[in-house]
Structures are given as structure tokens and as C-alpha cells.
Amino acid sequence: MSTNKKIKFSNKRTWSHDLPISFLMQQGVENPGVLSLAAGLVDQKSLPAGLTKQAFDHLFADPRTAKEALQYGTTAGSLALRTLLLKHLSRLEQKSAEALGITVDNMIVTTGSQQYLSLLGEVLLDPGDICLVAAPTYFVFLGVLQGLGARIVSVETDEFGMRMDSLEATLAMLDSQGQLSRVKMIYLVSDYENPSGVSLALDRRKQVVEIARSWSREQRIFVLEDLAYRELCYDGPVVPSIRSFDTTGETVILTQTFSKSFSPGLRVGFGVAPDEVCAAIRDKKGNDDFGSTNFSQHILATALRENLYYDHVEYLRTVYREKRDCMLQAADLHFSNIPNVHWVHPRGGLYVWMTLPDGIETGFNSPLFQKAIHEDKVMYVPGELCYAVDTGRGEKEQPSIQKNHMRLTFGVQNLAGIQEGMQRLANAVKSFV
Numbered sequence: 332m333s334t335n336k337k338i339k340f341s342n343k344r345t346w347s348h349d350l351p352i353s354f355l356m357q358q359g360v361e362n363p364g365v366l367s368l369a370a371g372l373v374d375q376k377s378l379p380a381g382l383t384k385q386a387f388d389h390l391f392a393d394p395r396t397a398k399e400a401l402q403y404g405t406t407a408g409s410l411a412l413r414t415l416l417l418k419h420l421s422r423l424e425q426k427s428a429e430a431l432g433i434t435v436d437n438m439i440v441t442t443g444s445q446q447y448l449s450l451l452g453e454v455l456l457d458p459g460d461i462c463l464v465a466a467p468t469y470f471v472f473l474g475v476l477q478g479l480g481a482r483i484v485s486v487e488t489d490e491f492g493m494r495m496d497s498l499e500a501t502l503a504m505l506d507s508q509g510q511l512s513r514v515k516m517i518y519l520v521s522d523y524e525n526p527s528g529v530s531l532a533l534d535r536r537k538q539v540v541e542i543a544r545s546w547s548r549e550q551r552i553f554v555l556e557d558l559a560y561r562e563l564c565y566d567g568p569v570v571p572s573i574r575s576f577d578t579t580g581e582t583v584i585l586t587q588t589f590s591k592s593f594s595p596g597l598r599v600g601f602g603v604a605p606d607e608v609c610a611a612i613r614d615k616k617g618n619d620d621f622g623s624t625n626f627s628q629h630i631l632a633t634a635l636r637e638n639l640y641y642d643h644v645e646y647l648r649t650v651y652r653e654k655r656d657c658m659l660q661a662a663d664l665h666f667s668n669i670p671n672v673h674w675v676h677p678r679g680g681l682y683v684w685m686t687l688p689d690g691i692e693t694g695f696n697s698p699l700f701q702k703a704i705h706e707d708k709v710m711y712v713p714g715e716l717c718y719a720v721d722t723g724r725g726e727k728e729q730p731s732i733q734k735n736h737m738r739l740t741f742g743v744q745n746l747a748g749i750q751e752g753m754q755r756l757a758n759a760v761k762s763f764v
């Protein structure tokens with residue numbers, strides 16, 4: 332066999348050689364009996380098997396639609412689905428598509444929103460270009476940015492999401508370093524952020540559009556709005572997006588997914604972007620796959636058209652509200668007597684972000700992670716994965732990457748699993764306090 336010069340193969344498996352997401356999944360497989368509060372999977376029991384079968388039966392009752400679904404689709408995605416997505420968006424925003432300034436031509440259906448994020452990174456970012464992100468943020472997207480050789484600069488957050496004063500200060504700092512022209516986008520998970528569970532306050536949604544505009548020079552700064560969790564709201568209605576404050580539609584690019592609100596197995600997400608960005612993504616996608624799975628798109632379109640989808644989302648909210656409350660009650664029960672442990676009460680989404688006392692590290696190689704997985708048989712996502720390393724700064728000037736957080740999810744375990752997992756985790760943490 333000839334040696335491959337580009338890829339160095341190794342038989343040794345350490346996390347630094349793997350993407351964190353692959354490492355975590357592998358840990359679950361290699362350690363039977365471990366209760367995962369880490370896996371970002373959705374609730375297995377409430378997956379819409381019956382509804383999907385109903386949609387399938389409906390679609391296949393007519394051989395013409397059945398055969399359409401089995402044919403290749405188009406790169407941008409099924410027009411019927413995009414038309415329904417437009418309606419779906421205006422229903423969520425409580426604004427007409429005209430008022431939002433969105434047409435089906437601004438929309439591309441992708442293989443989950445992950446593909447949209449990745450395609451967008453590829454078309455907008457050259458190596459060394461800058462993306463501003465919240466600290467902490469969605470770690471898989473950090474991996475995408477790193478893979479593209481982008482410089483990732485973190486912006487401070489509080490309980491209302493990314494701080495706008497810190498965003499301004501960061502842009503001013505980059506400007507003073509002559510780096511403003513390299514800033515291409517600000518990435519934000521607006522609702523119930525993965526990992527922190529925090530949502531961006533409404534006034535900040537408006538401000539971020541103004542800030543992106545006011546700092547754009549010859550180079551436009553886009554806001555990339557990731558709305559993965561927006562429909563999983565448990566304490567109130569769906570919140571207007573950042574995109575809804577972008578009156579010209581030139582600044583904000585949004586992406587949304589049906590993975591959390593319906594089924595990740597269908598792998599259907601979509602994005603909305605200004606014309607020229609949309610065209611670039613379509614070209615790139617055309618070279619990659621000439622369109623996401625047509626079959627899944629037809630199933631989803633049927634579920635939306637027949638209202639099966641909307642009933643399901645209502646049901647999911649009750650399921651996850653109960654699971655969220657169960658995790659918070661278990662946190663009260665098992666962690667409130669451990670000094671200096673805090674956690675966020677999320678109003679939606681799938682995550683509880685827990686902060687341990689200073690000095691208790693949670694990373695893959697930490698004694699806590701090792702004890703948790705091997706002795707207490709419980710797993711979490713180390714918070715440090717969700718903080719970016721800024722490759723534009725030296726080791727000593729790094730903004731602090733916090734090492735004492737854990738991302739816990741109530742998505743995949745049932746109520747008993749959540750209670751048991753939290754008890755095991757508290758047991759692991761107590762050994763280090």
C-alpha cells in the first residue's frame with residue numbers, strides 16, 4: 332500500500348487526534364453502563380415515528396408524488412418545501428414574507444443546519460479571516476472555523492447573551508490592530524444557546540444588526556444567526572429573530588433546522604441569505620452534492636402541509652419542559668449543598684450549563700472527567716471545548732478559557748436517567764470539592 336503523504340495515520344486514540352464530538356461519541360460506545368448527559372441526541376421516545384409514517388403514506392398514496400420524492404431534486408431544495416418554509420418563518424416571526432424581505436430564492440435547503448454553517452464558512456472565510464463568537468458557544472462550529480483556518484475571536488457574554496459593549500470594544504481593538512477588514516462575521520445562537528442555555532435579549536438583537544452595519548467598511552460584516560433551538564421554548568412564545576430586525580436583509584444570514592423540533596434522522600435544515608451569498612452557497616453545494624436528500628424534503632413538506640409538524644412541536648414542548656424541570660430539580664437536590672456550584676435555568680433548548688468552583692477542571696484529561704466516566708459512570712461535555720482559542724494572539728494574551736464548566740443535556744435520557752445521572756455526577760464532583 333502506498334503511503335499517504337497528507338494524512339498521518341495513527342493507531343493511538345487520544346482526544347487531541349479526534350474531533351471532540353467523535354471522541355465523546357466513542358467514549359459512550361467504549362464505556363458501557365455510562366449514563367450520558369453529554370450526547371446532543373434528542374429524546375428517543377418522542378421521535379415522530381407515527382407521524383412520519385402518516386406523511387409517508389400520504390406521499391406514497393399518489394404514485395406521481397412518490398416518484399417525485401424518489402427522483403433527484405434541485406441544489407437549492409424542493410420548491411414546494413421552500414414555499415412552506417417561507418410560510419413557516421413568517422408564522423414564527425409573526426410577519427409576512429414581504430415584510431421580512433425573504434423569498435424562496437434567498438433560501439437553500441441543506442443536510443441539517445450543520446451543512447449550511449459549513450458551506451457558509453467555506454464561501455465567506457479565507458484563512459486568517461475573523462469570526463466573532465460568544466464565549467462560550469457551539470463547539471462544533473468552532474471546529475468548522477478552525478478547519479477553515481479562520482481566526483476566532485471571543486466576545487464576553489452575560490445572562491442576556493453576547494454583551495454589546497464587549498462586541499463594540501472587540502471591534503475597536505481589531506480596528507486599532509488594522510484587522511477590521513478581516514472581520515467577516517459575528518456568529519450567534521440566539522435562543523437557548525448550546526451550551527449555555529442563555530438567549531440573546533430582544534434589545535441586543537436589534538443592536539447587533541446596527542453594530543454589524545456601523546463597523547462594515549468596504550468589507551461587509553455579516554451576522555450569522557443560528558436558530559437551531561428556537562421552537563423548543565418552554566416558558567413563553569417563540570422570540571423574534573435577529574433577522575427580523577434586519578430591514579434590508581443585507582446583514583443577517585439565518586439558519587434553522589428540523590433536527591430538534593422534528594427528527595435529526597431526516598437531516599433537513601435550511602438557511603436564508605442575501606442574493607449574492609445565497610448564489611455562492613448554491614454553487615458550492617452544487618459541486619458537493621447537487622441537493623440534499625429529496626426524499627426527506629418531501630416527507631417534511633408533507634408533515635408541514637398536513638399540520639402534523641405543528642402538533643408535534645406542541646407535544647415536544649411538554650415533553651422537554653418536564654425533562655428540563657426534572658434536571659433542575661435533580662440539580663437542586665444533589666448540587667445545592669456543594670459550595671460554589673451554579674447552574675443556568677434555561678427557558679428552552681436542551682442544555683443546562685453548570686459552573687463548578689474555581690480550580691475544579693472538567694476537561695477530558697481532568698481527574699473529574701476520568702472519575703466521572705470510569706467510576707461514577709456518567710458523562711458530560713467539558714465546558715472548555717466551547718471556548719475558542721484565538722490563533723491571532725500569543726499564548727499569554729489569550730482571553731481566559733474557562734475550565735470549570737460542564738454542559739449537561741436533558742435531551743436524550745428519560746426522567747429516571749436524568750435523576751440517576753445527576754446523582755452520579757454530584758457524587759463525582761463531591762470528591763473534588
Ligand code: PMP
Binds near residue numbers: 559588589599600
Ligand atoms: N447549531 C447548533 C447550535 C446545534 O446545537 C446543532 C446540533 N447540535 C446544529 C446547529 C446542527 O444541527 P443539524 O445539522 O442537525 O441541523
